[in-house]
Amino acid sequence: xxxxxxxxxxxxxxxxxxxxxxxxxxxxxxxxxxxxxxxxxxxxxxxxxxxxxxxxxxxxxxxxxxxxxxxxxxxxxxxxxxxxxxxxxxxxxxxxxxxxxxxxxxxxxxxxxxxxxxxxxxxxxxxxxxxxxxxxxxxxxxxxxxxxxxxxxxxxxxxxxxxxxxxxxxxxxxxxxxxxxxxxxxxxxxxxxxxxxxxxxxxxxxxxxxxxxxxxxxxxxxxxxxxxxxxxxxxxxxxxxxxxxxxxxxxxxxxxxxxxxxxxxxxxxxxxxxxxxxxxxxxxxxxxxxxxxxxxxxxxxxxxxxxxxxxxxxxxxxxxxxxxxxxxxxxxxxxxxxxxxxxxxxxxxxxxxxxxxxxxxxxxxxxxxxxxxxxxxxxxxxxxxxxxxxxxxxxxxxxxxxxxxxxxxxxxxxxx
Amino acid sequence: xxxxxxxxxxxxxxxxxxxxxxxxxxxxxxxxxxxxxxxxxxxxxxxxxxxxxxxxxxxxxxxxxxxxxxxxxxxxxxxxxxxxxxxxxxxxxxxxxxxxxxxxxxxxxxxxxxxxxxxxxxxxxxxxxxxxxxxxxxxxxxxxxxxxxxxxxxxxxxxxxxxxxxxxxxxxxxxxxxxxxxxxxxxxxxxxxxxxxxxxxxxxxxxxxxxxxxxxxxxxxxxxxxxxxxxxxxxxxxxxxxxxxxxxxxxxxxxxxxxxxxxxxxxxxxxxxxxxxxxxxxxxxxxx
Numbered sequence: 281x282x283x284x285x286x287x288x289x290x291x292x293x294x295x296x297x298x299x300x301x302x303x304x305x306x307x308x309x310x311x312x313x314x315x316x317x318x319x320x321x322x323x324x325x326x327x328x329x330x331x332x333x334x335x336x337x338x339x340x341x342x343x344x345x346x347x348x349x350x351x352x353x354x355x356x357x358x359x360x361x362x363x364x365x366x367x368x369x370x371x372x373x374x375x376x377x378x379x380x381x382x383x384x385x386x387x388x389x390x391x392x393x394x395x396x397x398x399x400x401x402x403x404x405x406x407x408x409x410x411x412x413x414x415x416x417x418x419x420x421x422x423x424x425x426x427x428x429x430x431x432x433x434x435x436x437x438x439x440x441x442x443x444x445x446x447x448x449x450x451x452x453x454x455x456x457x458x459x460x461x462x463x464x465x466x467x468x469x470x471x472x473x474x475x476x477x478x479x480x481x482x483x484x485x486x487x488x489x490x491x492x493x494x495x496x497x498x499x500x501x502x503x504x505x506x507x508x509x510x511x512x513x514x515x516x517x518x519x520x521x522x523x524x525x526x527x528x529x530x531x532x533x534x535x536x537x538x539x540x541x542x543x544x545x546x547x548x549x550x551x552x553x554x555x556x557x558x559x560x561x562x563x564x565x566x567x568x569x570x571x572x573x574x575x576x577x578x579x580x581x582x583x584x585x586x587x588x589x590x591x592x593x594x595x596x597x598x599x600x601x602x603x604x605x606x607x608x609x610x611x612x613x614x615x616x617x618x619x620x621x622x623x624x625x626x627x628x629x630x631x632x633x634x635x636x637x638x639x640x641x642x643x644x645x646x647x648x649x650x651x652x653x654x655x656x657x658x659x660x661x662x663x664x665x666x667x668x669x670x671x672x673x674x675x676x677x678x679x680x681x682x683x684x685x686x687x688x689x690x691x692x693x694x695x696x
Numbered sequence: 697x698x699x700x701x702x703x704x705x706x707x708x709x710x711x712x713x714x715x716x717x718x719x720x721x722x723x724x725x726x727x728x729x730x731x732x733x734x735x736x737x738x739x740x741x742x743x744x745x746x747x748x749x750x751x752x753x754x755x756x757x758x759x760x761x762x763x764x765x766x767x768x769x770x771x772x773x774x775x776x777x778x779x780x781x782x783x784x785x786x787x788x789x790x791x792x793x794x795x796x797x798x799x800x801x802x803x804x805x806x807x808x809x810x811x812x813x814x815x816x817x818x819x820x821x822x823x824x825x826x827x828x829x830x831x832x833x834x835x836x837x838x839x840x841x842x843x844x845x846x847x848x849x850x851x852x853x854x855x856x857x858x859x860x861x862x863x864x865x866x867x868x869x870x871x872x873x874x875x876x877x878x879x880x881x882x883x884x885x886x887x888x889x890x891x892x893x894x895x896x897x898x899x900x901x902x903x904x905x906x907x908x909x910x911x912x913x914x915x916x917x918x919x920x921x922x923x924x925x926x927x928x929x930x931x932x933x934x935x936x937x938x939x940x941x942x943x944x945x946x947x948x949x950x951x952x953x954x955x956x957x958x959x960x961x962x963x964x965x966x967x968x969x970x971x972x973x974x975x976x977x978x979x980x981x982x983x984x
Contacts, residue, residue, distance in 0.1 A: 583764045583768065584764075585755065586749055586758035586759075627866055633874055634865060634866050636875065636877070637865075637874055638878050643878070643882055663889065667890070667894065670898040673825075673840075674897075674902055674906075677821070677901075677906060680824065680827075
């Protein structure tokens with residue numbers, strides 16, 4: 281496709297042909313024919329030159345004050361460089377042309393994309409003309425071309441021109457989109473490393489046929505998210521579908537989390553990074569409230585909450601992140617037979633007695649943990665009785681001592 | 697059986713001052729108290745952020761000092777120092793009481809072990825609080841001082857054992873049942889909380905902040921107290937020493953001004969830190 285873009289002077293028909301399924305083999309042949317056309321058909325080739333006689337003037341303005349100049353050289357190199365001006369500006373038949381000319385209709389050629397766009401969230405053509413994504417109409421390049429506004433490395437900036445506005449994100453119930461993405465692992469891989477395979481906006485949302493995440497056909501619809509992410513993260517998605525969450529989602533139980541519920545949609549962090557480890561247990565806890573509450577009673581949580589010690593066990597360090605299984609499943613890392621191995625990942629020397637430790641013990645419920653319940657009860661009674669006795673004792677003492685002091689001072693006072 | 701005696705009219709009240717000072721604590725005992733309160737403040741200051749790890753101040757404090765790693769390091773460091781101090785004390789008791797058969801260690805007027813007089817003193821003290829009886833007089837160690845001592849003694853064993861059980865959990869798991877590993881955290885944190893609440897409120901007031909000693913009792917820092925203070929606070933001991941003719945042997949020197957000022961400074965800082973920690977503890981506890 282990119283080579284086809286360099287061809288000049290060919291007809292609209294041949295251009296369309298090339299864009300709609302030309303094989304690599306005949307590219308060269310076509311290019312040769314096109315070159316001949318450039319050389320031997322001066323009438324066609326001079327059409328651009330005729331317009332540029334006026335429009336090359338960088339200061340050229342229409343009656344409304346809009347700049348209507350065209351950089352002929354850039355246009356010639358662009359994907360549309362082979363077209364005559366009036367193939368797009370079809371209402372211009374002769375010179376001089378009327379002051380007011382019709383809006384260019386891209387769908388004359390790009391009918392497929394136009395149809396997709398019409399069914400998408402961007403269907404409003406006034407707000408979303410093709411050029412808002414593809415850039416300057418006279419400098420459109422293919423998406424494989426670094427100069428293109430839709431080149432993978434340029435996509436976030438292009439989308440961000442509108443979606444960088446937080447008001448727009450908030451309209452759809454998100455705090456931010458573009459800044460979150462830029463800071464995310466996808467965004468930094470793309471902007472810092474120039475990694476072409478890193479997910480950009482359209483990797484997840486599509487391009488012309490972007491649908492609301494509430495639309496069941498959208499790749500960002502909750503049920504579709506595991507497969508959307510799975511287009512790159514195939515192994516993780518397979519693991520996920522083996523686990524309880526994936527199986528629940530596959531069975532249509534949409535209360536179960538999909539990728540974005542834990543990783544977020546745009547602010548995705550490296551899961552091993554301190555930031556993610558610090559914020560992620562409450563994510564699991566938002567559903568598993570009782571487990572989160574008992575986890576918070578433990579040393580794992582206490583020291584984990586204080587920062588600088590990100591190694592302490594978070595939910596998935598014991599339960600696995602994607603292939604989460606119930607403790608009754610022999611493949612689960614928290615199944616009785618696997619505990620020595622699982623705990624041993626951090627606790628060197630963990631033995632069968634050590635793993636009897638209950639990471640979710642609830643000392644408040646007698647039936648669940650009777651021994652712990654009574655230990656806690658005894659400690660609380662000790663604390664309450666000692667403090668109650670001494671608070672009464674010392675308060676009375678204070679009052680009495682002060683009373684004596686004041687009394688004696690009063691007795692001494694007149695003689696002093 | 698000792699009868700509760702009435703407090704003598706102290707010379708302080710008559711205005712006369714003897715200018716004599718008597719030794720109450722040896723240098724070793726004062727050093728022990730200094731090590732005890734420094735490590736205790738350190739343990740409390742690093743233990744509380746753990747106990748109340750969800751509170752904002754705990755997280756801020758932790759991030760200031762370098763996160764949990766720094767906190768745990770400091771906590772363990774204080775714990776080791778305190779353990780050594782505790783071991784030295786136990787060895788000292790063993791040597792004096794058992795090896796040297798020193799009198800007054802395990803029983804008698806100067807012992808830390810509670811006796812019948814302590815029981816009577818508690819009731820008499822309460823009667824005096826309520827204006828129902830005379831103010832009782834005390835021996836070398838009053839009942840609340842003995843309680844302080846045993847509370848710390850018990851606390852160190854309980855908190856120490858549970859702390860080491862967590863520190864070396866896989867080792868302790870060889871001879872402790874699984875649920876005990878859960879229990880040690882509950883015990884450590886509850887007993888620690890009790891120690892903090894007790895020391896920073898009851899001990900502070902009983903020993904330092906009550907009107908008779910306000911703002912602090914300097915005797916644990918300087919080792920000596922004036923004859924007037926001795927007579928008022930520990931009349932029974934004073935009388936006993938006078939009777940036995942041992943009063944002169946206890947005479948000490950007036951503390952140097954620098955020592956008094958230094959002690960005031962250190963004591964004030966310790967009490968201030970303690971009170972701040974107490975407020976943080978109470979807000980976090982009732983905010984949970």
